[in-house]
Amino acid sequence: MRNIPVAEVDHLDRDVLAIATDYPSGYLLDWHDHRRVQLLYAATGTMRVETADGTWMVPGERAVMIPPRTRHRVLMLDVRTASLYVEPAAVPWWPGECAVVQVSGLLRELLLGAVEMEAEYAAAGRDAALVALVLHELSALSGLPLHVALPRHGVFAGLCRDYLADPALAVSNADWARAAAMSERAFTRAFRQETGTSPASWRTRARLLSAVPRLREESVTAVAASLGYASPAGFSYAFSRAFSVSPSSLRR
Structure with a gap:
C-alpha cells in the first residue's frame, strides 16, 4: 500500500498493515495518534518526532517505535517512509514510550517487501510468512538514545x-x-x-x-x-x- 491514510484500512482483520508514504521536504505531519502501534521507518531523509514527553531524531535507514494512542507529530526532511501498523495484542512487548531503533538489512528488505502487499493479503502463504518474519525481527530491535526529554x-x-x-x-x-x-x-x-x-x-x-x-x-x-x-x-x-x-x- 502506498500513500493512503491508515484510517482507510485500520478496520481490516490483519495484525500488520504496511504503508509507504512520500513526503515533501519540510512537511509537518501534525498532532495525531493511532489505535495500533506504529513502526515508522525512514527509508530516506530524517524525521523529527515529538510527543508531550520528548523529541526523537530518526536518521535515514532507522525507525521509531510509537506506542498506541500516543499523540505525536512528525517533521519530515526529504523523507520516504515505510510504516507498519500493528495490532497491540500481536506485540505485547512494545515499549511504553517512543524509541529510535536500528534497522537490520533483513528487516529493511522485509519492510520494503511488505508495503508491496495488498491491504487484505492472504492469511496463508508467502505474504503471511513475510508478516510472521517481520514480527520476529521486530522483537529483536536494538535502540539508540537519539532523543531529548521534555x-x-x-x-x-x-x-x-x-x-x-x-x-x-x-x-x-x-x-x-x-x-x-x-x-x-x-x-x-x-x-x-x-x-x-x-x-x-x-x-x-x-x-x-x-x-x-x-x-x-x-x-x-x-x-x-x-x-x-x-x-x-x-x-x-x-x-x-x-x-x-x-x-x-x-x-x-
Whole structure:
C-alpha cells in the first residue's frame, strides 16, 4: 500500500498493515495518534518526532517505535517512509514510550517487501510468512538514545520546544529564568528537579541532537564548528557519548 491514510484500512482483520508514504521536504505531519502501534521507518531523509514527553531524531535507514494512542507529530526532511501498523495484542512487548531503533538489512528488505502487499493479503502463504518474519525481527530491535526529554511544566516545556526549533549558542540560564519570571537560582533548581538535569546540560544535548539532520548534508567539521566545538574530535566525542553512535555513521 502506498500513500493512503491508515484510517482507510485500520478496520481490516490483519495484525500488520504496511504503508509507504512520500513526503515533501519540510512537511509537518501534525498532532495525531493511532489505535495500533506504529513502526515508522525512514527509508530516506530524517524525521523529527515529538510527543508531550520528548523529541526523537530518526536518521535515514532507522525507525521509531510509537506506542498506541500516543499523540505525536512528525517533521519530515526529504523523507520516504515505510510504516507498519500493528495490532497491540500481536506485540505485547512494545515499549511504553517512543524509541529510535536500528534497522537490520533483513528487516529493511522485509519492510520494503511488505508495503508491496495488498491491504487484505492472504492469511496463508508467502505474504503471511513475510508478516510472521517481520514480527520476529521486530522483537529483536536494538535502540539508540537519539532523543531529548521534555519537562511537563508549561513554562519549561515552552522554553525547551522553542530551543529545539532554534538551538542558539547564546541562550543562557539567565535568559530562561527571565522568560519564566524566576530568579536564575530558583529556575535552575526547579528545572533540575523536573528533568533530572541542569538547563545548560539539557541545551547541550538538544544542540547535539539538532546535528542529526545536518550530518546528511554537511561535514562533521562544519557541524562541529557551528555548534561551538573547538575541534571535530571534541564534537564527535560529545555526540558519541550522548547518543551511543558516532556522527560520521549518520552521514550515509
